[in-house]
Amino acid sequence: MKRRKVNDLNDPNDSNQPTDLEADSDEVWQTDAPVSIGATFDPARLLDMVGQDGSLADALLEMVLVDNPVHLAQLAAAVKAKDAAAVRHVAHKLKGGLLSICGDRASACAAALEKAGREERVADFAPWLAELEQETVLLGEAIVEYRAAQAPSTA
Amino acid sequence: MQLTPRSAGEVLPAADPATPVAGAPRPVVLVVDDERINRTLIAGILKASFDVIQADSGAEAVAMATRAPVDVVVMDIHMPGMDGFEATQRIKELAGDRFLPVIMMTAGNDEKLLGQGLARGADDFLIKPVSRVLLQEKIRALLRVSGVFRSLHDQNAELTIRRARAERDYDVARRVFERAARRSRFDLPGLIVQAMSLEQFNGDFVLSVVTGHKLRLLVGDFAGHGLSAAVGVLPASEVFYEMTEANKGLEELVRELSAKLHRTFPRDLFLSACVVDIDLAHERISIWNGGLPDALIFGADGLLTQRLSSHNLPVGILPPQDVDTTPADAPFPLGARLAIFSDGLLESRSPDGELFGTERLERALTGCDPRGDWTIEMWESHRRFCGGMASEDDVTFVGLAHTSALAEVLLASAPWDAGAIEPPLETSLSFRFFPESLRSPDPLAPVRRFVAASPLLAPRAAELQTIITELFANAVEHGLLGLDSAIKERTDGFQEYYRLKESRLLQLEAGAVTVGIEIRECDHHPQVIITVSDTGPGFLHVEVQACAPDAKAGRGLLLVKELTRELTFLDHGRSIEAVFELASADRAIVSE
Numbered sequence: 002m003k004r005r006k007v008n009d010l011n012d013p014n015d016s017n018q019p020t021d022l023e024a025d026s027d028e029v030w031q032t033d034a035p036v037s038i039g040a041t042f043d044p045a046r047l048l049d050m051v052g053q054d055g056s057l058a059d060a061l062l063e064m065v066l067v068d069n070p071v072h073l074a075q076l077a078a079a080v081k082a083k084d085a086a087a088v089r090h091v092a093h094k095l096k097g098g099l100l101s102i103c104g105d106r107a108s109a110c111a112a113a114l115e116k117a118g119r120e121e122r123v124a125d126f127a128p129w130l131a132e133l134e135q136e137t138v139l140l141g142e143a144i145v146e147y148r149a150a151q152a153p154s155t156a
Numbered sequence: 157m158q159l160t161p162r163s164a165g166e167v168l169p170a171a172d173p174a175t176p177v178a179g180a181p182r183p184v185v186l187v188v189d190d191e192r193i194n195r196t197l198i199a200g201i202l203k204a205s206f207d208v209i210q211a212d213s214g215a216e217a218v219a220m221a222t223r224a225p226v227d228v229v230v231m232d233i234h235m236p237g238m239d240g241f242e243a244t245q246r247i248k249e250l251a252g253d254r255f256l257p258v259i260m261m262t263a264g265n266d267e268k269l270l271g272q273g274l275a276r277g278a279d280d281f282l283i284k285p286v287s288r289v290l291l292q293e294k295i296r297a298l299l300r301v302s303g304v305f306r307s308l309h310d311q312n313a314e315l316t317i318r319r320a321r322a323e324r325d326y327d328v329a330r331r332v333f334e335r336a337a338r339r340s341r342f343d344l345p346g347l348i349v350q351a352m353s354l355e356q357f358n359g360d361f362v363l364s365v366v367t368g369h370k371l372r373l374l375v376g377d378f379a380g381h382g383l384s385a386a387v388g389v390l391p392a393s394e395v396f397y398e399m400t401e402a403n404k405g406l407e408e409l410v411r412e413l414s415a416k417l418h419r420t421f422p423r424d425l426f427l428s429a430c431v432v433d434i435d436l437a438h439e440r441i442s443i444w445n446g447g448l449p450d451a452l453i454f455g456a457d458g459l460l461t462q463r464l465s466s467h468n469l470p471v472g473i474l475p476p477q478d479v480d481t482t483p484a485d486a487p488f489p490l491g492a493r494l495a496i497f498s499d500g501l502l503e504s505r506s507p508d509g510e511l512f513g514t515e516r517l518e519r520a521l522t523g524c525d526p527r528g529d530w531t532i533e534m535w536e537s538h539r540r541f542c543g544g545m546a547s548e549d550d551v552t553f554v555g556l557a558h559t560s561a562l563a564e565v566l567l568a569s570a571p572w573d574a575g576a577i578e579p580p581l582e583t584s585l586s587f588r589f590f591p592e593s594l595r596s597p598d599p600l601a602p603v604r605r606f607v608a609a610s611p612l613l614a615p616r617a618a619e620l621q622t623i624i625t626e627l628f629a630n631a632v633e634h635g636l637l638g639l640d641s642a643i644k645e646r647t648d649g650f651q652e653y654y655r656l657k658e659s660r661l662l663q664l665e666a667g668a669v670t671v672g673i674e675i676r677e678c679d680h681h682p683q684v685i686i687t688v689s690d691t692g693p694g695f696l697h698v699e700v701q702a703c704a705p706d707a708k709a710g711r712g713l714l715l716v717k718e719l720t721r722e723l724t725f726l727d728h729g730r731s732i733e734a735v736f737e738l739a740s741a742d743r744a745i746v747s748e
Binding site for chain 2: 049050051052054057060061064065068090093094096097098100101102103
């Protein structure tokens with residue numbers, strides 16, 4: 002497997018980038034995604050997305066914190082079982098949720114894992130899962146930090 | 157199963173939530189996504205302006221849309237089980253003719269995927285992560301479209317109801333008129349009556365009575381057309397019958413007609429009419445023409461011998477004492493022909509706006525053989541001239557040829573007693589329909605009138621009309637228009653079939669359907685032979701005989717088979733002959 006960092010995912014010179022016009026949305030997502038790959042968490046964009054509704058943003062972040070461990074555990078089980086379909090499905094779901102709270106790097110990892118699942122590249126499952134887990138930890142820390150900073154004003 | 161509609165009395169949701177209608181419910185948006193974070197995000201964005209309900213799968217979305225009134229659906233594509241494409245398609249199918257907009261969400265700008273979504277029924281799409289402003293504005297825009305659509309739908313529904321009421325009224329009026337016309341005789345050898353009606357009900361009318369060895373005709377054209385023109389037909393026909401029954405002459409008839417119409421109707425509802433007495437024993441006709449074009453007499457040599465012009469105003473304009481009721485007399489020897497027509501025929505226009513006119517008509521009628529249908533050339537000339545242009549008025553043409561067969565019928569007739577007059581057996585009549593008349597709302601009206609007016613046929617009019625209508629539809633739809641009944645078997649096939657029919661009928665430039673009705677005696681039983689022919693390329697009828705009773709196609713001919721003694725397909729389906737027993741008898745089917 003050619004190991005790629007998340008930051009490489011939107012490199013147009015990378016010959017491993019999917020270019021097949023027949024590819025589905027998720028492949029294109031990696032090349033044409035309207036997000037800036039690189040942000041672990043972009044709270045300003047999240048607030049813009051929810052119309053500066055801090056309580057809605059907080060509710061979404063709470064869901065991510067609650068749901069992510071569940072999804073990651075499901076992914077780990079699927080990776081262990083080499084169940085490509087399950088990997089694809091759970092990674093897709095995780096990707097969408099992370100995208101919704103502007104957790105771009107973790108979302109990009111989930112997208113890469115979803116692609117590996119779709120292409121049944123079993124050997125790529127574990128490395129991308131590890132990357133995703135690492136990004137998710139960083140995202141969790143960023144969320145906690147953000148919520149702590151928001152706490153006095155929302156209290 | 158159907159989607160839950162908003163009730164008829166319910167105030168519509170505000171198309172623009174920024175200016176809600178007082179008391180109106182807020183529009184309901186159904187958000188469908190298997191990821192609860194996405195659902196929560198979208199619901200959170202929309203909650204200020206809309207009521208939001210959520211479904212976490214395609215199947216649940218379909219179920220929810222059937223349970224609650226939904227105004228817009230925001231649908232994710234990738235979901236386990238029923239995906240967004242299938243759910244959208246099902247919701248759209250369940251919505252039927254109601255516009256329920258669906259916005260599809262996808263995580264990438266993949267044209268193929270978005271195109272697939274639109275093809276499956278989606279109305280718009282959004283790229284994830286969704287833009288709050290775009291999402292709200294797209295929903296508002298679709299609600300505006302939905303509001304317009306609903307308004308049009310409601311108006312269409314109201315129009316449908318009004319049209320059904322109008323058709324019912326027309327039907328009642330037609331039955332009343334047919335009852336009046338029933339006393340007339342159109343089944344006479346040599347008598348040709350052709351009519352093209354602009355609307356369902358015609359202001360032109362023809363009455364015909366055999367009395368005391370004579371034939372009396374009235375060809376009338378009420379001002380205008382449609383139902384308002386046709387209301388005059390009843391009183392006019394009553395006067396015609398009563399005066400004729402009382403053995404009154406033409407002058408008295410015209411005077412009484414003038415009195416009745418002048419007394420009864422407003423001045424703008426008047427009657428252009430020709431009233432004619434045909435006396436074949438003395439080979440003469442008497443004619444009074446008030447406002448109709450010149451009646452024409454052609455001699456036995458085929459040449460025009462006399463124009464019988466109108467020297468009078470139409471009936472109903474002047475009080476009876478001011479009307480010159482003196483008729484004109486003319487010889488009408490064996491082999492002569494009489495042509496009377498409404499101005500609609502002369503005023504038919506070509507695509508260039510030129511009038512058909514007297515000269516073309518006279519040329520087409522000159523030199524014809526009086527023994528057959530001598531109007532064919534004239535109608536063909538008229539059809540070619542009009543080039544598919546719709547007529548601006550009702551068109552009526554009455555032709556009468558002095559033949560020995562007609563003379564025999566008239567000389568054998570008793571003094572006026574319509575009920576006692578037995579129509580002659582071994583007579584036949586044919587109606588030819590060219591594209592323009594096929595496009596008219598009720599092309600079979602003259603046939604129906606003939607059947608209703610014939611004392612012999614009228615008691616079985618319902619069955620005869622069913623047979624004629626089915627065979628006529630068969631000839632037009634399959635023979636001329638080349639429509640395949642198999643289309644009806646598909647989903648929405650009926651709609652597709654009738655859309656195709658309308659379109660092909662509009663484009664039809666040539667061809668004709670002929671309906672022939674022959675009355676004859678077979679083993680002392682009167683029979684009606686109905687022959688319907690078309691000029692199309694012919695079509696297979698095997699499917700008709702094999703067709704299952706529950707099939708959507710071919711049921712009309714199965715019904716005809718049931719009603720007739722024999723049904724024979726001829727000339728590769730271009731002609732169908734049905735034998736109908738006026739007295740009940742066993743039935744059989746014969747194939748070519």
